[in-house]
Amino acid sequence: MNASEDKLAPAVRSILDSARERSGGADRLAVDPRSFPAAVADAEAAGRVPVVAEVKPTSPTTEGERTDDPVELARGMVDGGATALSVLTEPDHFGGSTARLGRIREAVDVPVLRKDFVVREAQLDAVASDLLLLIVRFLDEEGTDSLATLYEAAKARGFQPLVEVHTRAELEQALDVGAEIIGVNNRDLGQLEVDLATFERLAPHVPDDVTLLAESGVTTVDDVRRMRAAGADALLIGTAIMDGDVREDTERFTTLDAAASSRDPVQGAPAGAAHKSDEPTDTTPTNTDHESR
DSSP states (O other), rough: OHHHHHTTTTHHHHHHHHHHHHHOOOOOOOOOEEEHHHEEEEETTOOOEEEEEEOOOOOOSSSSSOOOOOHHHHHHHTTTSSSEEEEEEEEHHHHHOOOHHHHHHHHOOOOOESOOOOOGGGGGGSSSSSEEEEEGGGSSSSOOHHHHHHHHHHHTOOOOOEESSSHHHHHHHHHHTTTEEEEOOOOTTTTBBBHHHHHHHHGSSSSTSSSSESSSSSOOOHHHHHHHTTTTEEEOOOOHHHHOOOHHHHHHHHHSHHHHHHOOOOOOOOTTGGGOOOOOOOOOOHHHHHHHH
């Protein structure tokens, strides 16, 4: 165990340990993905807030379990205006499965993210999806492949990698491998604490041509407005949608006042202006070659 891994919360370390042990698919996949950036643009054009709704039966940070038919849940989310879906495939801590993702992807016509903790190339071949989560903090650890290796391997198979970061240093790693879709996780995997200011600190350093998601901690329409004002192209929302009627909850987030939730909230401001933040930024020394928003 290295110093970085030792700082993980015990529940998260358990997830990583399980991920190291899981096998991959028997054959190399070739995916024909539904474009996520195009889906985000279509939602914007239709006046909807781009939301990635998460089919999440349970998790270490929530209570209870949803036992509804996951396909019906997914259809309800799409009917509520979801731009894409996130489906948990991690079996030991989140009750997910690759078979469930396959059923859901066949039943809907929006992009589907495989939400799992992929740490070795063979695990990419477990199931086809449109997007694939790669968590920077989990990679380059003992028993894992590097972010660069997994990113290139995922792209070669046709996946659209969603590279998840939490710090400025992790963001630079994502940009260095050429990540085109980046998610900022507002949850610290060390303490499992959520702070929406995490997104606000990192968003100004993300280039305009990257599709940027806010992940974790979005529970109200005010949170949606806050993340959109800070520069979120889309929001990944799980518990706040799963805790109730999923169609109604999804619709509540996707159809709130478009003007108030616009990514560029200042009337007349040039595109990208909202990403210039007055919030204190992470002072971690980083590579400054990337053009920021």
